[in-house]
Amino acid sequence: MQEHALSATTPSRSARYWVPATLLLALAACSPYADAERDVAAGGRGLAKLNPAPKQAYELVLTLKDAPGPFAIVEGVAQYDVSNYADCGRILPATGTAGRITSQEPVELRKVGENEYRGTFYLDRMQDEEYYGRGTCHWALTGVGAMLRATTGEADTRFLTFINKERMNAGNPLTRFYPRADYPQIDEINGYGASGEEDPSSYRTDLRDALFSITTTVQKLAP
Template sequence: MHRVLKICLVTLLITACSRTENTMSQDLSTAAAEADVENGGRGLAKLNPQPRQAYDVVLKLHNAPGPFERIEGVAQYDVTNEAECGRINPETGTAGRITSQEPLALKRVADDEYHGTVYLDRMLDEDYYGRGVCHWKFSGTGALLKATGAHEETRFLTFIDADRFTAGDTLTRHYPARDYPRASPVEGPSGITSIEDYPARGNEDPTVFVPELREALFSISLSAKEAKQ
């Protein structure tokens, strides 16, 4: 469930944080859809076979403390009308959130630069539960970076929301270099504890860090522009 960015909090019947490219039949039962999501599939959700709203994505590293062998991108989509179209939870009488994080391939074009393509209309609007058509909307793009991909290493995370993405803004987040390749052990009530798979989300404002960290920061930038047709 959490192979991409580990930011999905709930497993939903229609979507998952990561998936295979299996094509699911339209009459997939709810139970089968849930099982497919648990196994990394897409469940009832389908991709738009002819997406047109393409954006070129650029990820840049600045003053990186070392190489990043694992870089994974993701494009997030959310249904905007789940209350009208989603499956009703019999225990609460309400419909759950419907979200999907689709893998974004990022191609290395230089030591510190990666390119990819995101489609705003990647998901296919459909009536999944006989309650009306669910409408998908692009929510943003993110990335996960690790030194070699080993479990214990720090996960450097970044995410730019849809408004800034489509406006052509550049999101730059700063990270302490000391967290590379893995976060340092911390001392607590029970002694020194190692932190494995630490999620470093950084900050847009480098001045929030204490002076000793501020002197050794690196940054990750995400930007996009509408692709030429």
């Protein structure tokens, strides 16, 4: 489920299918960073490193209501971006501009009740470091999210949710509604990514009584 990047980036190669806006722009084969790019493409984190002693712990909580059935796959992710990539990132020869730097780290979600999952993530999960000889890159959390799927089959619908840092800081839970009919899959679309709607009235009238919801809550853990 995870995608890591320490390179120039453009919108997502689906961020392991569900987290927004982080597709890699491949480096040229002759680039001194080609090995790191190949590692990223294989699911590694390239030049990026994890903070060996993170301290700013938070808990991601998913609460399901009226779920149409069980979920064999429930995976979380925390997305981090370098806040000062323009000052520290690799300069792209084609444009003379610095490429965005991003990493997505898994959040292990455990089932703690019939309809609840919890997992711990850290604001300071990534290690600030100099990568391209242009100054230290500073990482910041962008947000956290989850993907749920009925079975391990990739044809099943991927039910997606993502709460950004601003909403997290405000202490506002995020509830998204999804048509129950999309579970376990949509025949016409393999691996459909269902983002849901915050407002159930966004759906057709005949669907509004046939929805389920996922509420995402983030809370700070005591040190």
